[in-house]
Amino acid sequence: MIRNNPTISRRNVLRTAAGAALVSVAGCLNTNGDSGTPGDGTGSPNGQGPLQRVAVEGTTLVVELSPDADVDQVNLIQPNGELFGTRDVAAGVQQVTFEIGTAYEPGEYRVVVLKGEETVTESTTDIVPEIQIQDVGLYRNNPDKPWDEVYGESPTDSKKNGEAFVTVQNSGSGPDTVVEMRFTGDVPNPIEDPRGSGIYEKESVVVSAGETVDLFSDSFPFGSEIGDEGMGCSTDGNSGQFTIILETRVADQQVTKTYNVEYTGADQMQNCEITISEA
Helix, strand or coil, X not given: CEECCCCCHHHHHHHCCCCCCCCCCECCECCCCCECCCEXXXXXXXXXXXXXXXXXXXXXXXXXXXXXXXXXXXXXXCCCCCEEEEEECCCCCCEEEEECCCCCCCEEEEEEEEECCEEEEEEEEEECCCEEEEEEEEHHHCCCCXXXXXXXXXXXXXXXXXXXXXXXXXXXXXXXXXXXXXEEECCCCCCCCCCCCCECCECCXXXXXXXXXXXXXXXXXXXXXXXXXXXXXXXXXXEEEEEEEEEECCCCEEEEEEEEEEEECCCCHHHCEEEEEEC
């Protein structure tokens, strides 16, 4: 992965927008500050003391307190040491939440539980996303994918022959958002700057910690060749490599992966056999 310092105003605008969608996958933390194993967010290993559990669920940080916790405030401190937010704790309340969205600063966060001005307990947790490309495929080779659901109707021949999906996984401990997808290199229609995000009918896609999702293309990367830049099919066969490039919001990174590709058996893309393998 290559860290970029984006200068495009659209990317800067996107970084200021928080994602929605709450999907429950979490990283747990116990009350002595040791991180638990990311899983279903069922609680800390010891469950002792007023601070029972800290977990990221979708785009929300959840803090659970013991039933008899005598506290009246929970603060969330950002990696830079500044206050992210404060939640008052009324009598009997056992849970407070902080909506971190997908415009937060990744790093180590500190949860501080207070009684008046005195710190009762505190704990730390890393909230850091890690988007990885797992797979790529074409409609023609993967009819079992939910193409009808994505496009709202049975795909046209051009979509069947030209569109692709990219499977991504967030193996980190915090949510992130994919805001752009591009195909470059030896594809019929390499896209250096897609209209919009390059993801079908979506400006962005939130990927929660531990979640795996499919991104569907909107740029016909494997459609009929347009112009002289792309690689097409031929009866003699063509082979090369292409690269998938994803732009992410929270980590502000370019995530890339390169694949080998072979085009054989025809002189028109709609009848071409396309084989993709990892480089």
